[in-house]
Amino acid sequence: MRNFLAKKVLDLKPSGIRKFFDIASEIEGCISLGVGEPDFDTPWHIREEGIYSLERGKTHYTSNAGLKDLRIExxxxxxxxxxxxxxxxxxxxxxxGGSEAIDIALRAMIEDGDEVIITTPCYVSYEPCAIMAGAKVKTIPLKNENEFRLTAKELEEAITPKSKILLMNFPNNPTGAIMERKDLEEIAKVVIEHDLVVISDEIYSELTYFGNHVSIAEIPGMKERTILINGFSKSYAMTGWRLGFAVGPSEIIRQMIKIHQFCIMCAPITSQHAAVEALRNGDSDVTYMREAYDERRRYLLYRFKEMGLPCFTPKGAFYVFPDIRKFGMSSEEFAIKLLKEQKVVVVPGSAFGESGEGFIRISYAYSIDDLKKALARVEEFIKTLKWFLRTWNVKF
Incomplete structure (x- = not known):
């Protein structure tokens, strides 16, 4: 049967996250800090609107582009x-979901051999989606010493005559990094000079802890060359509702709708009705959850400092990306050893690209009680590692 399978699909590596969780599933009593899913339930008034839409018989197709009321909101x-x-x-x-939006944006614009520039570490689906669309992928490894921001110099050096799209995600998964307006203004100059299109995944836009989120589409000259991706999973704790959106130049959106029309038809109507309520009346819910995440973020950074575990200060999303290089093992080795010895699940940084090697991703989309229990175990694990390194006179 292998002869019937597409080589570009066969060559794709399975998700590093999924591979790791398969190992974790065999160990009882684990505390997971690995999943990027809010621990909050969808706010009741949003759920209620979904239920009410079903009671009113709203169970049919919507237009391909989505409910008019939702698009207006x-x-x-x-x-x-x-x-x-x-x-x-x-x-x-x-x-x-936002994932479909990313997939069809790439498919709408990519010709075989076009280059997509992706900043890494990054969400695990970006590179596979670009490859399946027929693109050649060029990655820009972002640096810890730059707080994992993209610089204009790094982008300039990555561009070739075949470069067509810059795909980036800020606030970032897995690092929690953000881009400020001044950073985006410098990136915009390079994008415009080289006539690129940007796909900007802003799914964590509401989870910014230092000032307001700035979209690259706000920068002069960028709205007409940006596909802005967002959704409801993270901001409104609606992961299972599977709803996202894309906005951008009408010429590109029209072609994305064409692909969406043939492979999906439309997003689920119940989710769309719930999302209308979220956008109209959900700002206070977002504020409440963001404040809770910020408390957890600050707690993790405080505990890492106590442990002597280096970690730059993330300013967005709900992840921290501590540096474990001083322990002399790969991120996967560290994560597996932590899982087996202390039953705590984290994700190896290498799951998010080569530039994530030497780091681990910890999600704080968990209750403060769970975080306290898990971090106590992590501290014991690190003490053991430090004792071992001292015993063998290894510098760290």
Missing amino acids: ICNYLKRKNNLDYKWDSDVLVTV
Whole structure:
């Protein structure tokens, strides 16, 4: 049967996250700090609107692009949050999660051999989606000493005559890094000079802890060359509702709708009705959850400092990315050893690309009680490692 399978799919590496969780599933009593999923339930008023839509018999297809009311509310949201003006009837597509939006944006624009530049460490699906769209992938390894921000110099050095798309994600998964306006202004100059399009995954836009999130689409000259991706999973704790959206130039959105039309038809109507309620009346829910995440973020950084575990200060998302290089083992070895000895699940940084090697990703989308229990185990593990290194006169 192998002869019937596409080589580009066969050559894809399985998700490093999934591989690791298969190991974890065989060990009882684990505390997981690995999943990037809010521990909050979807706020009740949002769930209630989904239930009420079912009771009213709202169980049919919507238009391919999504409910009119939802597309209008998405435009209102982006105007309110980022002062961006989009037309609901031409510039917006509602998708099955942000992941579908990324996939079809790439497929709508890529010709075989075009280059997609991806900043790494990054979400595990970016490179596979680009490859399946027919692209050649060029990665830019972001650096810990730069707080994992993309610099204009790094982008300039990565561009070739075949470069077409820059795919980036800020606030970032897995690092928690953000880009400030001044950073984005420098990136925009390079993008415009080299006539690139940006796919900007802003799924964590509401989880920014130092000032307001800035979208690259806000920078002069960038709205007309940016596909902005967002969704409801992280901000509104709606992961299982599977709902995202893309906004951008109408010419590109029109082609994305065409792909969406043939492979999906439309996003689930129940989720769309719930999302309308989220955008209209969910700001206080977002604030409450963001404040809770920020408390957890600060707690983890405090505990890492106590342990002597280096970690730059993440300013967004709900992840920390501590540096474990001084222990002289790979990130996967560290994570497996931590799992087996202390039954704590973290994700090796290498799962997010080669530039993640030497780091681990810890999610703080868990209760403060779970974090306290898990960090006590991590501390014991690190004490053991330090004792071992001292015994063998290894510098760290």
